[in-house]
Amino acid sequence: MTDRLLHFIDNALAEQPGARTAPVFDPATGVSSKRVLLADAETVRRAVAAASAAFPGWRDMSIARRQAILFRFRELLESRKDELAEIITSEHGKVLSDAAGEIARGQEVLEFALGFADILKGDYSVNASTGVDVFSFRQPLGVTAIISPFNFPAMVPMWFFPVALAAGNTVVLKPSEKDPSAALWLAALLAEAGLPSGVFNVVHGDKVAVDALLEDPEVASVSFVGSTPIARYIYETAARHGKRVQALGGAKNHMLVLPDADLDLVADAAVNAGFGSAGERCMAISVVVAVEPVADALIERVTARMADLRIGDGRRGCDMGPLVTREHRDKVASYIDLAAQDGATVVVDGRGIEVDGAEGGFWLGPTLIDRVPTTSRVYTEEIFGPVLSIVRVQSYEEGLSLINSGAFGNGTAIFTNDGGAARRFQYEVEVGMIGVNVPIPVPVAYHSFGGWKASLFGDAKAYGRAGFQFFTREKAVTSRWLDPSHGGVDLGFPRNS
Template sequence: MTNRISHWIDGKSWTGVPERTGEVFDPATGEVRARVDLAGAGEVHAAVEAAAAAFPGWRDTSLAARARVLFTARHLLEARRDELAAIVTAEHGKVLSDAAGEVQRGLENVEFACGAAQLLKGGFSENASRGVDVYSIAQPLGVVGVISPFNFPAMVPLWFVPNAIACGNTVVLKPSEKDPSAASFLAELFAEAGLPEGVFNVLHGDKVAVDGLLGHPEVRAVSFVGSTPIARYVYETGTAAGKRVQALGGAKNHMVVLPDADLDLAADAAVSAGFGSAGERCMAVSVVVAVDPVGDELVSKISERMAKLCVGDGREPGSEMGPLVTAAHRERVASYVDAGVSAGAELVVDGREPGIAGGGFWLGPTLFDRVEPGMSIYTDEIFGPVLSVARASSYDAALELVNSNPYGNGTAIFTNDGGAARRFQNEVEVGMVGVNVPIPVPVSYYSFGGWKNSLFGDSHAYGPEGFHFFTRTKVVTSRWLDPSHGGVNLGFPRNF
């Protein structure tokens, strides 16, 4: 019998009869492992209303009590991290080591949110005018929606949910319907940690659920991670409805390799950053920019390492890259390989026939050389294990290539020249920069986000900007007069 994955609303699993359901696959075998309920308007309304009903009580819960829940959730997540990683691998396909790393990065955000009491302190100015004090306080928004992608089904919800509830909000999470079980696991874990009913709800579904959240008047803010076209849609639709929106979009991340770089280090980085999690991550390196004259040697070193990369079921020991998440996505990525060949790029390693027996959504690591900016494999976010090498004649030409790209999520430079690295981090028009670090995802006490078409809205995810996004500031100007000196008596005893 196929497992059923349903919503988590008001502290319990939803038991109603869904109008529609979707299939959840095991990407390594191609078999259906579960069916997920897809929310309609009724389920959207029920989840939002549960969150709205829980908000007044959670808003008035002390910071100390909120922190205790988060500390308990952190302890439970640490104890059950292997279980959550196994769920991620089973539905997404990434190897267990990648899944474990995802859980660890999510756990770091729970730890950061445990410091809510410190992070929510306002400012105070005594005697701003004679007898007048001015101070600021940060208050929660209300019900917030979180729409998370398939590629990090545990980590991305943990970018937003802990910070949102630490600030006193209540949450409706809409995870990807492709790998929904991690979100349900997190909801049950937070309930076990003592989070009151209705504070954290999970609504499974597709565009119907997304539009329901964007249009519901009780939802005050929405956080989104996904492709740029959908990020733009979420931002425009949500803000038109008067909501605060942060929408993190797609990427085309470049890794610049200067002639003085350690080419072995750069080749290792290109393979791990290009093919980890089968390239299904917004911080994956998509384009290696080889600055003359290192191109030939660098391509050779990358292809040598790719030949040793073990592609297989993520649950099997030794596997270094798993399958893609669905058959449709596998075919989409393969079509870009076809397009690259047709456009005249040099196909150095062809991953279209990985030679893995049985079912599953397999595509091996693929490498193109001499890729030109007009080719679709350069312009489009492929979101798969396809790495392109572009050649540049100089540092300035490489910088221009990066800065002329419409995306601005992450970038990296590999060099042993500190002056070149410092110049690059100053001049590059990208939100996150790595120096000899291929995937510069910030630690939890900074914030994650790109520039240009990689971000819609003005708030990055998690860290200090996360707390800013999930609160609104109120400034109080206060005068307390002593009645014994001719002031207004506000009801206090004369000796107050």
């Protein structure tokens, strides 16, 4: 019996008669026991209409009541997060500890958003002109759409919807059709926490659903995380329809290793950041830029650590799980052949490894490639899998130039014991998120997430104060209450006095 994953509209599961469907796989077994509905434009319209109808009541609800509902959601999530981690692992494939870490990072944003009463306070100037006061305040946008990727089915939606809801908006979430169950679980938990009907809705789907959200006149803003070509399409299409947009794109993240770095620390960081979540992270380190003469010694340390990794079913205590689909596994594996064709040296080949899991799983082991030409697609393209490249350079300046010449500017790191070099790097590198001896520099919730160049399109970064600015609009009010001494006609231009 194949389960049908329905939409969630008006605080209830919603059918779609005659809907197209897509299979949802367990990546560790290669077996599909679920099919998810793919929304048509009419179903998307139903969800948006529900969110639009719920908006005035949610917007006008007192701060205290909105806060109480979100606090209740936080407590429910904390008590049941292990259940959510199991759902994520069963559909994405990442190991349970990684799924738990994803949830924890999403909770950070939720907990930050709970302070919205202070964050959204306005400003007030008394007697800006004689008898005239000026003040400002922020109001929600309305219906917000969130289009999230497969690699973080809980965390990425939670980068956006806690902030959007706290600010008084209503939400339509379209999760990835590859692992949609986490979104349904979160929607049900929000309803249990007391969120009013229609405030948070989930529609599943593919490009048909995405386009319907981008074009719907009642959708005020769109938040997206995914590959750069799709991010550009989301940004251009939504902006053309008059919407506010934040679209986070792809990455090719470099780790610059200087000769004075602690190579054991670097090797640990490279393995953790390159192969965690099977490399399916937009903040994964995919290129180690080694300033000679450290490359050979570093490769020796990295390969030793790779040999100890246990690959298999994420529910069995393994270090790394499968990739999300067979097609994606095959695409990532094709870069290994390409590297050899382009003259690189495949030091560790992740194909054909022994795994602790079912034979039909979507397996590809950690792969290390040395001397990757910077003209190769292995270097220039986002692989989004457990493939770590080594590029050798002769100086800090050459490494910096290499990073800055890339199309992406999402994340980067430098490993060094030289404070001056680190300070210079963080100022000179053209990247939005930088780690100093930190391989995955995802900002904490009270800062904001987002890159530069082809890694970010739109009006704002995600979460933090930038998130609240994105999900609200400011009003400025100039006010004068007249008393009997005022009056008379004056055609001159108004002046402060």
